[in-house]
Structure formats: C-alpha cells, structure tokens
Amino acid sequence: MGEGLYASVLKKAFPCLPIExxxxxxxxxxxxxxxxxxxxxxxxxxxxxxxxxxxxxVNFHTRHKLALMAHHPHKSRELGRLVGTLDKENSSTLMLEYLQGLMAILSFIATPAKHANVLQHCLGYFKKVLSAQDKQELLNTISNYQRGLLPLIVPITLLKHHLSHHPQPYLEMQSYLSPYPEELMLRNHI
Structure with missing residues (x-):
C-alpha cells in the first residue's frame, strides 16, 4: 500500500517530522x-x-543526550561532535544537519540492553551518595528489566526516587527520565 497524499505533502513540507x-x-x-x-x-x-x-x-543536545544514547550510542557521540563544530558561518547548515541526525538517531528503537546501559550510566551519578544496598537494588532492577522481567518504568521510577533524595542537576534536566507526560504510561509496556 502506498503513502497517502496527505502524508506525502506533510513529509515534503516537514521532512524531519516524525510520521508513523x-x-x-x-x-x-x-x-x-x-x-x-x-x-x-x-x-x-x-x-x-x-x-x-x-x-x-548545546542546551538542547545536553537535555536529550541520554535519550539519544539509548537509541544509538555511536551516532549520538557523532552528533555531539557536530554540536562542537558550530560557528556563525555554518549555523544554518549545521542546524539542519543536526535536526536530520537527531531524528535519524531517534528512529532506531531503543533496546533493553541500550536502556540498561543508560540506566547504569545514571547510577554512576549516585556512586558516592547511595548505600551499597541501594546501588545493588537498582542494579538488580536494571538487570531484571533487561531480562524482560520488569517494564522500563520500574528502574526509571526507582532512579527518580533516588534523584528526589539526592538531586543531580544533570540528570534532572534529562528528557530520558520523563520524555512525555507520565499519564501516557508508555514505558509501562516496554
């Protein structure tokens, strides 16, 4: 079945707009x-x-760094290097190149292994403030998620619990931990 007229016009007008x-x-x-x-x-x-x-x-990229990492770590680093090349002469070209790269990375479905990697990376921010027992509980929760025994929302909720007791400004700004309204409950099913 082919693409409809509306979708075709929309893609032409907004080539980076997510469409499914x-x-x-x-x-x-x-x-x-x-x-x-x-x-x-x-x-x-x-x-x-x-x-x-x-x-x-830079602020935009920083906000979404962990989300990008969950989709494609290698391409995420490449996109970060692109941000570092910004200067006044190439800003409009770079903006389009960045957006295309961003949406290409996000089009990869994040796997449980990649989510687990990001969650373990987040755990690193708590290494000096969590007890050994709390760290182990979080590691076990991440492992159980990766093995398919728990949905993604469980380790994220536990991580956010620790974040509420031990604020970490970098993690608090990350879209990865709250990418959309919780009421959508999408991470309860993956």
Whole structure:
C-alpha cells in the first residue's frame, strides 16, 4: 500500500517530522518510540522559535543526550561532535544537519540492553551518595528489566526516587527520565 497524499505533502513540507503508519502503532515499542520522537521534535521547534544560537543548541543536545544514547550510542557521540563544530558561518547548515541526525538517531528503537546501559550510566551519578544496598537494588532492577522481567518504568521510577533524595542537576534536566507526560504510561509496556 502506498503513502497517502496527505502524508506525502506533510513529509515534503516537514521532512524531519516524525510520521508513523497507524497499524505499526499497535506495537508498544514503536508507539513509545514515535511519541518520544514527537515530543523531542516539539522541543526542537519550541527551542528554535527563540532563535538559533550555539548556546541553545548545546542546551538542547545536553537535555536529550541520554535519550539519544539509548537509541544509538555511536551516532549520538557523532552528533555531539557536530554540536562542537558550530560557528556563525555554518549555523544554518549545521542546524539542519543536526535536526536530520537527531531524528535519524531517534528512529532506531531503543533496546533493553541500550536502556540498561543508560540506566547504569545514571547510577554512576549516585556512586558516592547511595548505600551499597541501594546501588545493588537498582542494579538488580536494571538487570531484571533487561531480562524482560520488569517494564522500563520500574528502574526509571526507582532512579527518580533516588534523584528526589539526592538531586543531580544533570540528570534532572534529562528528557530520558520523563520524555512525555507520565499519564501516557508508555514505558509501562516496554
């Protein structure tokens, strides 16, 4: 079945806009990925409304760094290096290249192994403040998620619990921990 006229016009006008076939949204992982891409794309649009600056790009990339890492760690690092090349002469070209790279990375479905890697990375921010027992509990929860025994929301909720008791500004700003409204409950199913 071919692409509809509306979808074709939309893709032409907004080539980086996340679009997904309706039937594919019945798959929980694809649905979660699509909604995450929509919210990050919206954040990009809001950020760009205020004007494009190097500082805005760095802040945007920093906010979504862990989310990108969960989708494709290698390409995420490449995109980070691209941010570092920004100067006034190449800003409009770089902005488009960044957005295309961002959406390409996010189109990869994050796997349990990649989520576990990001969660363990987050745990590193607590190494000096959590007890050995709390660290082990979080590691066990991450492992149980990775083995398919728990949904993703469980280790994330535990991580956010520790974050509420031991604030970590870098983690608090990460979209990865709250990529969209909790009421959507998408991470309860993956």
């Amino acid at each position: 076939e309706e039937g594919r949204l019945n798959d929980a992982k694809i649905r979660e990925n699509f909604i995450e891409r929509l919210f990050i794309y919206h954040d990009w649009q809001v950020t760009m409304e205020h004007g494009f600056t190097g500082k805005e790009l």
